[in-house]
Amino acid sequence: MKAKIIETHGAQKDLDKAPKEVVKSYEVWARLVEEHGVAILRNFKGYHDEKLKHEWEGHRSSRLNLKWRVIYHVGRKGNLEIVGVVRITPHDYRR
Helix, strand or coil: CEEEEEEEEEHHHHHHCCCCCHHHHHHHHHHHHHCCCHHHHCCHHHHCCCCHHHHHHCEEECCCCCCEEEEEEEECCCEEEEEEEEEECCCCCCC
């Protein structure tokens, strides 16, 4: 299933501040998701994709490296997954 990624303004600012290797990891993550949908992430243990709890209920997290995560939520529009990237952050899930 194909997906469309929509980054929030906050996520774009996070990427501007992130180290280059994190930006490159995010670009690979985004390309995978756009071409195959979020289900493909389960095939790669390194992403450690998981549901979040408490104040982040309804969101998911994928590892970009040992420290950095991409936090996103998924919706649908017909046969297309809409992936809303909320944050790209070092492992700190405060909004």
